[in-house]
Amino acid sequence: MGESSAAATPEDLKITPLHGLHLELGARMVPFAGYDMPVQYPKGVLGEHVHTREAAGLFDVSHMGQARLKGPDHETVAAALEALAPGNFKGLGAGRQVYSLLLTDKGTIVDDFMVARPAAPEEEGSLLLVVNAACKEKDYAYIAARLPENVTLEPLEDLALLALQGPRAGDVLARHARQAAEMIFMDARRGTFDGIACHLTRAGYTGEDGFEISVAADKAEAVARALLAHEEVEPIGLGARDSLRLEAGLCLYGHDIDETTTPIEAALNWAIPKRRREEGGFPGAETILDQLKNGAPSKRVGILPDGKAPAREGTEIFSTSGEKLGVVTSGGFGPSVGGPIAMGYVQTGASDVSTEVVLMVRGKERPAHVAPLPFVAQRYYRGKK
C-alpha cells in the first residue's frame, strides 16, 4: 500500500499549547503548516465529522496566526487595512467580525483571514486578525510593509485558539462563559471562561454554529479540558476539519485559493461589499472590478461525482466532449453527504449548476456535474427567530 505524505522531521515542527493533551487523547499527529498537529483521534475522521454536525467538536487551531493591528483610532486602522483587503472595515461595528482577503497588486489572494473589531471602548483603534498558519510570516511581512507610520502590526504569539463547533456549542460554552449566550454569528466579545480572560467570536469553519476562543497559551489546556468534560464535546482533528469545511463549501488556502486566483474566480464576490465595489482602493481593484462587471475566465464551483469514486485535488475536469475545463482543488468524501464531493475551477461557460462534466480519476472517466455550494446547509446562529 502506498500513500504519499509530506516528509518532515519532528524536530523541525512547532507545537501548540495543547500538544501534550492531543497525545494524551490518543491523537495521530501529522505535520501541518510547520506544526505537529492532530489529524484524528481514536474516534476516527468519520465519527468526528458526524459528532461535530450532531453535537459539538473541539478543535485546536492555535497554529493559526493571531495579531493586533493598532492605530490612533478605528478610522485610521480601518483605512490602513482597506488599502490591503476589500472588506468594509470602516463600517465594521464594534464587537463584530468579518471574513476578508489580503490581495496582491494583481488582485490575487495572499491569504484569507478574519478581522474583528473589539467591542470594548478601551480597545478602540485595534483590529484583531486571524490568519492561516502557513501564511503567517508572509502575511505579517506583507501587512507591516504597507502600513502607514501610525499603524502597527503586533503578532500575538502567546495566545492559543480553540474552536468549539456544532449545534450544541452555544449551549455548552454558555455554561462557562455567559457572554456566549448573548452573541450571534460573527459577534466578537471579551469575556471570561470559568474566570479565565478570553476573546470569543461566534464563528468557525465547519458550516455549523460555533465559537472561536482566544485565550492565553498557558490557560488553553484548562479551557480545553473543561469543554471536553461535557459529554456533548469530542476532540476533532484536521481530517474532519477538512471534510467539514469542504461540505460547507469553504475555501482552504493553498488549495482552493492562492496567489493565482482572484476573489471573483474563487466565487468570493460576497467578500467585496458595495462600498468597496464603488470606491475601489484595494490592491488589484482594477482587475477585480473588471471581473465583477464582465466576468472572470474561470470560476470555483461545487462538483458532485455521479458515482462513488472520490475525486481528489488535482483531478482534471473535462467537458462531455473532451475539452479540458479545469481542475479539482479540494475533493474527497463528505460524511454528512454520504458520498464523494469536490470543489474546483472550471471555465466560466461551464460553471452553471447541473452542467455535466467528466472527471479523470486514475485514467478512468467518471461522470459528474456542477453542483451548488455548500453541499451541507450552513447553520450559523443569527439570533432568535
Next chain:
Amino acid sequence: MSDIRFTKDHEWVLVDGDTATIGISDYAQEQLGDVVFVELPDIGKTLEQGDEAAVVESVKAASEVYAPVSGEVIEVNEELEAAPGRVNEDAMGEGWFVKLKLTDEDELDDLMDEAAYAKYIKELD
C-alpha cells in the same frame, strides 16, 4: 499449501493451491481509518508483483494496494463496492480485495510470514 504472507507495504496474500487472495493488513486498515471507497481491477487483468492492484480510499486520502505476487485477476470482492467499511471490520477476512491465479510461487519467498510481519509493524510504531 495454505500460508499467509505480508509485504512491507502492508498487503497480505493467502495462497491456496494456485489461488492467491490479496488484502490489506489490520494494521493498514487502522492506519487508513474509515474506508469509504474501493476501486478493484478488471477480471482477466495480469498483474506483475508490485503493480497497482486496487485503490482504497479513506475520508482523507487515496492509497494504492500493490500486488504482493504476480498473477491474473480471477475474482474481485464486489461486496466492497457497496460496503467498503468491511475492510475496516474484517481486513484479514471478509475485507479481501482480489484473487489472483498465481504465476510464480517463488515470489512468496520475498515476503514476510506472520511472525516477521508482527515484528516489522512493532518496529514501525
